[in-house]
Amino acid sequence: MIITGDDIDGISVLKTELARRFEMKDLGYL
Amino acid sequence: MVPLPPGKSVVGCHWVYKIKTNSNGSIKRYKARLVAKGYSQQHGMDYEETFAPVAKMTTICTLIVVASIRQWHIYQLDVKNAFLNGDLQEEVYMAPPPGISHDSGYVCKLKKTLYGLKQAPRTWFEKFFIVISSLGFVSSSHDSVFLLSTLMQVVSFCLYMLMT
Secondary structure, three states: OEEEEOOHHHHHHHHHHHHHHOOEEEEEEO | OEEOOOOOOEEOEEEEEEEEEOOOOOEEEEEEEEEEOHHHOOEOOOEOOOOOOOOOHHHHHHHHHHHHHOOOOEEEEEEOOHHHHOEOOOOOEEOOOOOOOOOOOEEEEOOEOOOOOOOHHHHHHHHHHHHHHHOOEEEOOOOOOEEEEOOOOOEEEEOOOOOO
């Protein structure tokens, strides 16, 4: 999946929440 | 492991082994994945709906264009073994995996989807959609896997499949 937006804090919360529910791999910046 | 109920069909399975290599050709890791032989599943018996949405290429392109004009970072994430997260609704019985000792007449009653099952992509998307909705995201009317946040200022993302 790709994520973008101007809410940097929001994106980091989203990443944390996703990682709580699924096993995620952070591929960094596209 | 349960005895197979009368009148139910059994889906086979097998192990898929793959050697992942680094770009220089050296061995990175040995991968084993148990896959179900979904081609033997019968519609109406072992599965119902199979449709699952995948991001349209134009959505991804547009998202990249908008992000670059507004100078947003684009983050890329992957869900490991995504299809294994799906909660199976139908009753699916699978032959015990090769190499696992078991009593004769016993089969595996699946709780989660496995790669290869007809309903795996759909079930995964259902699960993902429940989670992402609970985080305040809604689907775009143009592309159901283009998800927009209702809580945050401007956050959007889209989901696509990459099979390796």
